[in-house]
Amino acid sequence: MxxxxxxxxxxxxxxxxxxxxxxxxxxxxxxxxxxxxxxxxxxxxxxxxxxxxxxxxxxxxxxxxxxxxxxxxxxxxxxxxxxxxxxxxxxxxxxxxxxxxxxxxxxxxxxxxxxxxxxxxxxxxxxxxxxxxxxxxxxxxxxxxxxxxxxxxxxxxxxxxxxxxxxxxxxxxxxxxxxxxxxxxxxxxxxxxxxxxxxxxxxxxxxxxxxxxxxxxxxxxxxxxxxxxxxxxxxxxxxxxxxxxxxxxxGPVETSARSVSPKLMPLPETPEDARDLIFTPGPEEMRAPVRRAPPPPIPTADLIAQLSRPQPAPEPPEQPSFAIIDEAEREAGIAAVMRDILDDADAAFRTDAVLYQDFLVRCRIRRVPGEPLALPAFRRKLAVARAGVDPQAAKGEAWSAALEMSEKLPDDLQGVFLVVAQAAVAGAPCPSDATLARIYGSHSPRRARRLLTYFEEHGLLVLRTDFHGKRILAFPDLGCETAPGDPEAPDEATGARDAAE
Incomplete structure (x- = not known):
């Protein structure tokens, strides 16, 4: 047209x-x-x-x-x-x-x-x-x-x-x-x-x-x-x-910008008290801190005498007003809250902001000590928790390298990358498109395939298919790869939830 x-x-x-x-x-x-x-x-x-x-x-x-x-x-x-x-x-x-x-x-x-x-x-x-x-x-x-x-x-x-x-x-x-x-x-x-x-x-x-x-x-x-x-x-x-x-x-326009070109305007009449208006500070300025003159310099002999005096014994440190937080107990509490959130099958389809509010409430219920996590730190811990790596594999060099690689990705892609990286580290089958889509918070398997293509284009993994049509993800920087997995397989978590219902 x-x-x-x-x-x-x-x-x-x-x-x-x-x-x-x-x-x-x-x-x-x-x-x-x-x-x-x-x-x-x-x-x-x-x-x-x-x-x-x-x-x-x-x-x-x-x-x-x-x-x-x-x-x-x-x-x-x-x-x-x-x-x-x-x-x-x-x-x-x-x-x-x-x-x-x-x-x-x-x-x-x-x-x-x-x-x-x-x-x-x-x-x-x-x-x-x-x-x-x-x-x-x-x-x-x-x-x-x-x-x-x-x-x-x-x-x-x-x-x-x-x-x-x-x-x-x-x-x-x-x-x-x-x-x-x-x-x-x-x-x-x-x-x-x-x-x-x-x-x-x-x-x-x-x-x-x-x-x-x-x-x-x-x-x-x-x-x-x-x-x-x-x-x-x-x-x-x-x-x-x-x-x-x-x-x-x-030609002319129907709307105008908020900022317009300056126009010449006549000056207002000079008030009679113009001098007082300029040189008398206003109420806000009166509350400004007053700059005092610096103290006079101390003679050198007095400085030497002060330095020569014996120093008094230091006072014993004050006892802390609040109990010292046990970091191991705090991390265990946060990990338990993360597991509770991820046990909810609908958590994958909620925004990070909603999950973060749920996280704060659960932390108060469990009385997790210390300051609550900030939103960026929560997103990072949530991505790592979704990967579900076992404690033994978490101590290995391959998983540490995977965590470093994921930090360079956008926040919403870190969870998906860590899931496939964990499968490679553990030698587990490659997750299906439905599983990856759920982890990303989508119902579209095609979007999951696009995420894998994105990772491959950025040199993070290599995608290949075996003779039976199953998908294998190889991670050159980690030195490991997933076992063959069916990309068309249904999501196990969704299937388990439907069976329970």
Whole structure:
């Protein structure tokens, strides 16, 4: 279905139309200095296309959250864990909901990690959910920088990899990238090069003008025109708008950003007590601590005399106010609570937050001494407990190596990895797809197979099938492998529960 949306007008007064279906297949790059109308252009594009296609906005400044009031976008606060953002992104693709990922309030490295996790979840969605989505990334130079900055290499690689997947491989998954940047020179070339449509706004630096002219197929003499473009005026090129460079004036929008450009305002009349207002501290400042002058220096002779005096005998240590906690007793209590939780057949299908609340209540009932575990430590102990390794195998080097390998995985994958690693260490049959799906908290055996493929792609294990069609998982770093197991076998825990009922 061909849908043309009106972006504004061309110099002749005719409407500037953008072929939305062509845009979904060819992607868009927007460039313009601060104040050139770049965010206004993105807002016009989002408003005009909102009735026709699902949208996802990566918003580092919180400017696009106002779309929620007029067009029904759901605002996702990025102050969550990376695993939560990944799962939310998968559900967004499943239910086809337009969202704004609000990154406001996070520092640059946190924004990069959150955006990478969110885009990764959209990219890794199941094939059945590959519906078309317009993914708009404002200030793309933050997430796909040309060179390393003050952030860590790990955060930069995660963010750049997610942006590269969006622009290079996202089309087959229904993801259409629309990226906007203040400076082309700061944007990674392999990300910018994948766009086939361009809207170039005002810019002043020679290197940015040269890159803009090169992308539009203009010679260097014509590059000077980018300095003269007014706010909201852009030069368009690409199969979705025009086959030749076309000046476009962006039309009005229905919503506005929370932060607007500063406007000149007349100064208020100077009050008569202006001097007192400036030099008299307010009530809050009066409560601030007073800085006292440092004490006078002590003469050297007095210091030597003080050091020469005999030191008094140390006072005996005070008895602790509270009883000393027996760590062995505490660990035994936590382990017993973990077993009680895992004995519940429905525990695998509850979220970590629900299980954590249940864990805290059970610890109080059993009077487990000491401070309760924090949520990250609880998730780790829960993943290890689900593996069910026997005490003798837990002392071996292979299991210690498996624990170290699992720490590098996301929180929601550690339990599945430790279960298959424990089967290899014990030489037990490979768990079935149904068993792995239950441990992951899903009813989909296909998702369990995808998890094993994920582990294999990251070099953690090697999957092979014997002559009888049974599956074997080999762990090169552990030096062991599982016994053959039937991947289609039913889940033993589910079968036992049904028999008991």
């Amino acid at each position: 061909k849908v043309d949306i009106e972006m504004g007008a061309v110099s002749s007064g005719k409407p500037a139309l953008l072929d939305l279906e062509e845009l979904l297949a060819t992607r868009l790059l927007v460039q313009g200095n601060s104040g050139s109308g770049k965010s206004h252009l993105l807002r016009r594009l989002l408003e005009q296309s909102a009735p026709w296609v699902q949208q996802c906005v990566i918003d580092p400044e919180g400017d696009f959250v106002t779309l929620a009031d007029r067009f029904g976008h759901v605002v996702v606060d990025a102050q969550r864990t990376e695993a939560e953002l990944t799962r939310i992104a998968g559900r967004i693709r499943q239910h086809r909901v337009s969202v704004v990922l609000n990154l406001e309030g996070l520092d640059v490295e946190q924004q990069m990690r959150a955006a990478a996790a969110f885009l990764g979840g959209m990219f890794d969605a199941e094939r059945d959910h590959w519906y078309p989505v317009l993914v708009v990334v404002d200030e793309a130079q933050l997430f796909a920088p040309m060179a390393a900055g003050e952030v860590s290499d790990e955060a930069r690689k995660l963010s750049l990899g997610a942006m590269t997947n969006l622009m290079c491989r996202g089309r087959k998954r229904g993801l259409a990238g629309v990226i906007a940047t203040q400076r082309l020179a700061k944007l990674a070339k392999n990300v910018a090069a994948e766009a086939s449509n361009f809207l170039m706004g005002r810019t002043f630096l020679d290197i940015d003008m040269a890159r803009a002219a090169d992308l539009l197929g203009m010679d260097k003499r014509q590059a000077e025109m980018f300095r003269d473009l007014a706010r909201g005026h852009f030069v368009a090129l690409g199969p979705a708008m025009s086959r030749r460079p076309l000046p476009v004036t962006i």
